[in-house]
Amino acid sequence: MSYGATFPLWRQASGEVWRDYTRHAFVTELGDGTLPREAFLGYLVQDYLFLVHFARAWALAVTKADTIDEMRLCAATVHALIDEEMRLHVVTCAEAGIDEDMLARAEEKTANIAYTRYVLDAGHAGDFLDLLAALAPCVLGYGEIGARLLAEGRAAGTLDTNPYAAWITTYGGDEYQQVCTAVGNLIDTAVARRLGDAPDTTPRWTTLTQRFATATRLEVGFWDMGLTG
Ligand SMILES: Cc1ncc(CN)c(N)n1
Numbered sequence: 001m002s003y004g005a006t007f008p009l010w011r012q013a014s015g016e017v018w019r020d021y022t023r024h025a026f027v028t029e030l031g032d033g034t035l036p037r038e039a040f041l042g043y044l045v046q047d048y049l050f051l052v053h054f055a056r057a058w059a060l061a062v063t064k065a066d067t068i069d070e071m072r073l074c075a076a077t078v079h080a081l082i083d084e085e086m087r088l089h090v091v092t093c094a095e096a097g098i099d100e101d102m103l104a105r106a107e108e109k110t111a112n113i114a115y116t117r118y119v120l121d122a123g124h125a126g127d128f129l130d131l132l133a134a135l136a137p138c139v140l141g142y143g144e145i146g147a148r149l150l151a152e153g154r155a156a157g158t159l160d161t162n163p164y165a166a167w168i169t170t171y172g173g174d175e176y177q178q179v180c181t182a183v184g185n186l187i188d189t190a191v192a193r194r195l196g197d198a199p200d201t202t203p204r205w206t207t208l209t210q211r212f213a214t215a216t217r218l219e220v221g222f223w224d225m226g227l228t229g
Contacts, residue, residue, distance in 0.1 A: 001140070001143055001144045001180070002184070003143065003180050003181060003183070003184030004181075004184030004187055004188040005188050006184075006187045006191050007136060007184050007187060009200060009209075010133065010136060010208070010209055011212075013209040013212070013213065014137075014209070014212055014213040015213070017213055017216045017220065018141075018216055020220045021137065021141055021216050021219045021223070022141055022144055022145050022148075024220060024223040025223075025227060026039075026223040026224075026226045026227050027145055027149070027223065030149065030167060030168065031148075031149040031153065031162075031164075032162075033158070033161070033162040033163050033164060035164065037163070038229075039226060039227060039229065040164065040167075041092075041093065041096050042226065042229055043225075043226035044088075044089050044092055044093055045089075045093065045098065046106070046108070046222075046225065046226070048086065048093070048103045048104075048106070049106060049108050049112060049116075050112055050115070050116055050222070051081050051082075051085060051086050051089070053116035053119075053120065054081055054116065054119070054135070054138060055078050055081045057116070057119045057123055057131065057135060058074050058075075058077045058078045058081065058135070059074075059075075059078050060120065060123040060124070060131065061074040061077075061123065061128065061132070061135070062074045062078070064127060064128040064131055065128055066128065066190075066193065067193075069189075070128070070186065070189075070190060073182055073183070073186045074186075076182070077139075077183065080179045084175055085170065085176070088166060088167065088170045089103070092166065110225075111218070111222050111224065111225040112222065112225070114218060114221065115215070115218035115219070115221065115222055118134065118214065118215065118218055119131070119134040119135060119138075119215060122134035122211055122215075126211075127194075128190060128194070129190060129194055129195075129204065129208055130207070130211055132186070132187050132190060133208040133209070133211035133215070134211045134214070134215045135183075135215070136183070136187060136212055137212060137215045138219065139179065139180060140184065141216070141219060142171045142176070143171065143176060143180030146170070146171025146172035146173070146176060146177075147171075147172045147177065149168045149171075149172060150169060150171075150172025150173070151172070153165070153168060
């Protein structure tokens with residue numbers, strides 16, 4: 001998936017770590033349905049807390065935006081996180097006897113704190129582009145993973161029997177993919193507005209690609225946490 005013009009450049013600049021993230025063992029086990037249920041539920045609980053902070057980071061992006069269109073898109077992403085994506089976490093955990101109150105009170109693990117606070121700090125210390133570069137691996141990486149697992153599951157005819165089909169269809173499905181397309185466009189427009197037509201020749205570019213790569217490393221740490229508990 002390309003999701004615009006900037007994302008593929010940032011992805012390429014991040015090197016091997018992008019593959020470590022999107023082809024992580026946790027992802028492989030989600031795709032073939034072999035991930036232990038306990039590991040999945042532990043991950044979902046942490047991910048619920050993660051999404052609370054990510055919604056805060058997108059809300060911060062509203063305040064860092066320059067234009068009404070940028071504000072609108074960031075506000076819409078807050079809505080998509082809270083009212084669409086988190087539905088998966090709330091419903092799946094409720095089926096396992098974990099209610100929303102328990103989710104909200106769960107203890108945040110170190111890898112989760114490291115990632116979410118890194119992104120929030122990128123927004124507080126930096127500008128709109130710093131924040132978008134730190135947010136991009138989260139939104140677009142899951143879009144890429146979801147689209148691939150959905151296509152592979154359909155091609156192999158294994159989706160119906162995969163216990164993680166709901167996760168795969170959430171991130172591979174149209175609703176989430178539309179969010180990814182919109183965020184990819186937002187990044188392209190925001191970069192062009194602030195850095196011009198040749199952004200990769202500007203001094204800011206290196207910092208932005210580093211932010212993207214750091215957030216991607218923190219995604220790898222999040223999957224590691226999901227496997228090891
Ligand atoms: C850790 C993590 N990264 C990304 C996403 C997709 N929004 C997520 N739910 N959780």
